[in-house]
Amino acid sequence: MSTDLEVRFKNIYPGKYFLSFSKEDLNTYLKFRSWLPGEEVIDGIEKAGESNMNCVLRVRTNERSFIIKQARPWVEKYPQIDAPVERNAVETRYLGLMGEDVELKIQTPELIGSDTDNFILVINDLGGEPFSFLYEHNSKLTGEDCKSMMAYISRLHQLKPVNFPENMAMRVLNHEHIFHFPFIEDNGFKLDDIQSGLEGISWIYKRDKVLKQKIESLGKLYLGEGKALIHGDYYPGSWLKTELGFRVIDPEFSHIGHPEFDLGIMIAHLLMTGHSEEIIPAMSRYSSEQAVDNELIAGFAGTEILRRLLGVAQLPLKLNLENKKALLDQASDWILSGMIRHE
Ligand SMILES: Nc1ncnc2c1ncn2[C@@H]1O[C@H](COP(=O)(O)OP(=O)(O)O)[C@@H](O)[C@H]1O
Ligand SMILES: [Mg+2]
CATH class of the missing domain: 3.90.1200.10 (Aminoglycoside phosphotransferase (APH), C-terminal lobe)
Known part of the structure; x- marks a missing residue:
């Protein structure tokens, strides 16, 4: 992500966390949120797949892998286009509802963690x-x-x-x-x-x-x-x-x-x-x-x-x-x- 976009992000949403590809940064953030408990450490980070609107990363740890997704105030594929960050709260709510349904929960990722202040959610890695x-x-x-x-x-x-x-x-x-x-x-x-x-x-x-x-x-x-x-x-x-x-x-x-x-x-x-x-x-x-x-x-x-x-x-x-x-x-x-x- 270019510096001017970082500046733009910080200008619009001062003090917000910005998902980074650095293991150290992400480790600090995940530990702070208690999403990486105990001895669990990050082995590697990669792009989860082809994403359009969001920053979607696959985090591999010494124990498992999971997906972390951030809605930034722009379209990830076309950063010059603005995109509403409220989509993160919508996705979080939807996934929460799926988790309450005996059948739908099987077909949808499980919500592991949510930080709507920073437009971030963590879900389990379904692979495939x-x-x-x-x-x-x-x-x-x-x-x-x-x-x-x-x-x-x-x-x-x-x-x-x-x-x-x-x-x-x-x-x-x-x-x-x-x-x-x-x-x-x-x-x-x-x-x-x-x-x-x-x-x-x-x-x-x-x-x-x-x-x-x-x-x-x-x-x-x-x-x-x-x-x-x-x-x-x-x-x-x-x-x-x-x-x-x-x-x-x-x-x-x-x-x-x-x-x-x-x-x-x-x-x-x-x-x-x-x-x-x-x-x-x-x-x-x-x-x-x-x-x-x-x-x-x-x-x-x-x-x-x-x-x-x-x-x-x-x-x-x-x-x-x-x-x-x-x-x-x-x-x-x-x-x-x-x-x-x-x-
Ligand atoms: N829970 C998941 N398990 C496995 N792969 C996932 C999961 N969530 C996202 N991905 C991968 O990341 C890609 C982008 O995720 P997606 O939620 O579609 O983001 P976007 O809305 O930015 O396109 C997907 O096409 C898929 O390859
Ligand atoms: Mg999408």
């Missing part, structure tokens, strides 16, 4: 790797993974915690990149740099007034009041394939919202990773107390596909222009028809 490999390889979710993916989200949507934080600053950030920015005609984002010819194709969707109106009203719903606790980022980057099975991490976008949002995001990524055949069987496993609105699911799913192909949060998809055009057409059909259907 995120399911992001689905984008690059021709690999598939197993039947067991699909079952766990649906069991988790079904159970989560039945929780009705009181006073769960609104998480509005994170929702506003997400709203911008899902429902707004990708559809602005002159947003300055050079799609031809991603793939030659993508810019030309994008005009079809960016100039479709009816489509854009639908997306705008879906965006309003996203920011509005909801009825259940949702994960808020239920896609392969938040799913871990571990030796013990399918696990779920990174609930920093969670809020009381629309279950259809989680389901739509999940379906969008199933389609983009070549799981179109698995969508209907997966959805048949979804069980919730309240009925879900299929039109809303189709709308959120379609919007997620459009924004992943046309917006800044690109995925490592190995698709040619023709494949992308087919996905974009299917996505806008889902939004306009309000149905998940195949040509």
